[in-house]
Amino acid sequence: MLPIGRCPACGAQGTCEFRGIINDIPHFGETMESLVSCSRCKFKHADVMQLGEKEPVRYEFKICSEDDMMVRVIRSSTGAISLPELGVTVRPGPSSEGYISNVEGVLNRVEDVVRISVKKADPTRQRNAKIKLKKIDEIKQGKFRAKLIIMDPCGHSVIVDKRAKKRKLTKKEIAELEIT
């Protein structure tokens, strides 16, 4: 635990702490999970980032089977997630958190985003959301194949699997990610 000078949420001095855990991901490198928390206002922010050299990166992985649910995914707070077959994109925002999970965990989080975003929506959008949720279910069962794409201009996110296609982000892609 390291004290942080000033809490980013309430501004109090000496009540906020930083904790970092370094994980060694086989064939990949070191990843740091971090948690900032304030004992005064209960502010918490979790994140995860790659250590070492980084460049703007895009990972693409085709989810083909139930076994693919176990593929490890590291999503940093700067990573955008998209499932083009579903028309879903989860862009990073000021409150987005980083996490180490797997494909199933990412799909669960996307489900939550879809559910929350249509809570007060009109019937058409509600219907579309139901279709998306059903497709996510089918992806989990290996009945529907879909691509999972993660784009991270800071290079902190990873899909840890040999079949994942990795390339550098183009300048255009980086510019588009910055417009949020």
Ligand SMILES: [Zn+2]
């Ligand atoms: Zn605070």
